[in-house]
Amino acid sequence: MACTNCSTTAGTPPGCQSKGSCSTGNCGKMPVFNWLSNMSLPSGQEPFNIIEVRFKNGRKEFFLNKHELSVQMGDTVAVEGSPGHDIGVVSLKGELVRLQMRKKKIKEDGEQVKVLYRHASESDIEKWVLARERETPAMYKAREIASTLKLDMKIGDVEFQGDNIKAVFYYTSEGRVDFRELIKLMADEFKVRIEMRQIGSRQEAQRMGGIGSCGRELCCSTWLNDFRSVSTSAARYQQLSLNPQKLAGQCGKLKCCLNYELDMYVEALKDFPDTNLKLKTKKGDAFQQKMDIFRRKAWYSYRSDPSKFIELNLDKVQEIIELNKQEKLPESLEMYIQAYIEVAKPDYENVVGQDSITRFDKSAGPKRPTNKKRPNRNNSNKHKVQANQKQNETGVKPAAKPGVKQGVLAKPTPRPNKPKQQAANATNPQKKSLVEKPKRRPSRQRRLLKPNENQAASNKNNEANKTE
Numbered sequence: 001m002a003c004t005n006c007s008t009t010a011g012t013p014p015g016c017q018s019k020g021s022c023s024t025g026n027c028g029k030m031p032v033f034n035w036l037s038n039m040s041l042p043s044g045q046e047p048f049n050i051i052e053v054r055f056k057n058g059r060k061e062f063f064l065n066k067h068e069l070s071v072q073m074g075d076t077v078a079v080e081g082s083p084g085h086d087i088g089v090v091s092l093k094g095e096l097v098r099l100q101m102r103k104k105k106i107k108e109d110g111e112q113v114k115v116l117y118r119h120a121s122e123s124d125i126e127k128w129v130l131a132r133e134r135e136t137p138a139m140y141k142a143r144e145i146a147s148t149l150k151l152d153m154k155i156g157d158v159e160f161q162g163d164n165i166k167a168v169f170y171y172t173s174e175g176r177v178d179f180r181e182l183i184k185l186m187a188d189e190f191k192v193r194i195e196m197r198q199i200g201s202r203q204e205a206q207r208m209g210g211i212g213s214c215g216r217e218l219c220c221s222t223w224l225n226d227f228r229s230v231s232t233s234a235a236r237y238q239q240l241s242l243n244p245q246k247l248a249g250q251c252g253k254l255k256c257c258l259n260y261e262l263d264m265y266v267e268a269l270k271d272f273p274d275t276n277l278k279l280k281t282k283k284g285d286a287f288q289q290k291m292d293i294f295r296r297k298a299w300y301s302y303r304s305d306p307s308k309f310i311e312l313n314l315d316k317v318q319e320i321i322e323l324n325k326q327e328k329l330p331e332s333l334e335m336y337i338q339a340y341i342e343v344a345k346p347d348y349e350n351v352v353g354q355d356s357i358t359r360f361d362k363s364a365g366p367k368r369p370t371n372k373k374r375p376n377r378n379n380s381n382k383h384k385v386q387a388n389q390k391q392n393e394t395g396v397k398p399a400a401k402p403g404v405k406q407g408v409l410a411k412p413t414p415r416p417n418k419p420k421q422q423a424a425n426a427t428n429p430q431k432k433s434l435v436e437k438p439k440r441r442p443s444r445q446r447r448l449l450k451p452n453e454n455q456a457a458s459n460k461n462n463e464a465n466k467t468e
Contacts, residue, residue: 030054030058030060030091030221030222030223030225031091032052032091032092032096032100034073034092034093034094034096035096036094036095036096037073037094047093047094047095048093048094048095048097048098049064049065049066049068050062050063050064050065050097050098050101050108050113051063051065051071051090051092051093051097051116052090052091052092052093052097052100053077053079053088053089053090053091053116054088054089054090054091055086055088055159056132056159057157057159057206057207057208057209058206058207058221058225059159060091061079061088061112061114062097062100062101062106062112062113062114063077063079063080063113063114063115063116064113064114064115064116065116066115066116067116067118069116069118069119071090071093071116071119072090072093073090073091073092073093074089074090075089075090075119076088076089076090076119076120076125077089077090077116077117077118077119077120078117078118078119078120078121078124078162079114079115079116079117080114080115080116080117081161081162081163081166082166083165083166083193084161084163084165084166085117085124085161085162085163086161086162086163087120087124087125087127087128087162087163088162124162127162127163127164128162130164131160131161131162131163131164132160134160134164134190135158135159135160136158138158138160138167138190139155139157139158139169141186141189141190142155142158142169142182142186143155145182145185145186145189146179146182149181149182149185151177151178151179151182152173152174152175152177153171153172153173153177153179154171154172154173155169155170155171156170156171156172156199156204156207156208157169157170157204157207157208158170160192164192165192165193166192166193166195167190167192167193167194167195168195168196168197169186169194169195169196169197170197170198170199170203170204170207171196171197171198171199172198172199172200172201172204173198177198179196182196183196201251201252201253202220202227202251202253202256203227204251205218205220205221205249205250205251206218206220206221206224207221208221209221210250212249212250212255213246213249214257218249218250219256219257220251220256224256227256228256228259230253230254230255230256230258230259231254232247232254234254234258234259234262235247235254235258237262237265237266237269238258238261238262238265239293265293268293268294269293271296271314271318272291272293272298272314273288273317273318273321275288275291277321279300279317279320279321279324279333280324280329281320281329281330281331281332281333282329282330282331282332283302283331283332283333284302284303284304285302285303286300286301286302286303286310286333287300287301287303288300289301289306289309290309296313296314297311297312297313297314298311298312298314298317299311299312300312300317300333302333310333310334310337311337312333312336312337313336316336319336320333320336
């Protein structure tokens with residue numbers, strides 16, 4: 001049974017409605033449904049004696065049932081190897097195998113068709129399981145050896161033969177690689193016969209598997225077994241943007257699904273005119289902006305007003321083209337109009353579509369002047385004196401100004417005289433007024449006068465002194 005004997009799971013896989021007795025081998029990659037299994041052959045015709053056997057990662061080969069063994073789909077069998085024998089699972093039998101061989105161009109008596117030996121025994125399966133367990137560590141070790149030798153290659157998969165005497169290493173590379181030294185080192189490391197096979201990036205993705213951008217498993221690892229060339233013209237026919245990040249698959253090449261609907265697009269585009277063909281009217285020439293293939297509609301706009309799209313059916317477009325061929329010009333495209341589309345013009349002054357960044361900030365007060373003049377030193381304590389006078393008259397304590405520490409305001413006390421000054425006042429009372437009287441500074445008004453004005457003021461004072 002395919003589900004019970006699969007090497008990836010032990011026992012019946014979860015979700016299998018056939019309870020492990022299905023005849024399609026759906027537990028592995030690239031399954032095939034035998035839709036001829038319930039049909040009886042015509043009288044006198046013998047069943048086809050070649051079967052299809054599946055190995056690791058969907059690799060399938062054809063084997064001749066020379067001994068006429070009774071095999072069913074899903075049976076584990078021992079087949080001919082090179083050298084030795086290999087273990088695989090029967091994936092297809094009957095007349096469908098003949099069709100598969102015809103599709104892959106394999107002859108029934110060719111060298112590619114080998115011999116089926118027997119049903120796999122318990123010892124064969126035990127060796128097969130041990131060989132499968134060696135594959136992952138061998139791949140990592142081979143990558144280390146290749147990196148030490150500085151070989152420009154990527155080892156993507158390893159497959160050990162069922163009898164555990166041969167290992168096939170699959171690698172990808174841009175050019176030719178001299179791996180003779182690599183084979184010697186790996187043969188000493190793994191003690192098996194080494195075979196190197198170069199594959200392409202698509203074959204690597206097929207063997208590794210994965211999830212595509214559509215959310216499903218890769219087509220190449222589930223059902224697609226032949227790779228057709230994909231070109232960028234397939235994306236142009238389907239009006240897709242030529243973005244390599246969106247058009248490339250897991251393998252780094254163009255997606256195979258670009259070819260699925262290509263024939264339908266090419267057939268539908270035959271009725272559409274050339275995109276560079278202009279529609280001539282008395283109002284002016286119109287050029288094509290876009291088209292909808294499946295709705296059979298096209299949008300045109302005038303050179304004078306390219307922001308206005310005029311929707312036309314395909315039959316109307318062909319009618320205008322026929323008139324232009326007869327050198328007749330219709331009045332305008334509005335005669336055949338179906339709908340208008342106004343294209344919004346962007347506001348380049350406010351592209352983001354919002355107001356100022358500080359529109360939610362609180363409004364700040366008036367700015368303080370930065371070039372404020374320095375106040376006069378004589379008036380620095382003026383506000384304190386005024387506050388003391390107001391408190392003495394009213395008895396109410398005034399509110400403190402911002403930046404001034406609020407407290408009890410007292411009258412300014414006279415500055416005590418120095419000892420030398422007191423002695424001078426006692427000996428010469430006439431000099432008392434001269435000593436106590438501080439030296440006056442020139443008034444602010446006089447300090448602010450210009451030099452010519454200061455000279456005039458001093459001359460005026462001198463004349464007044466003379467008259468006295």
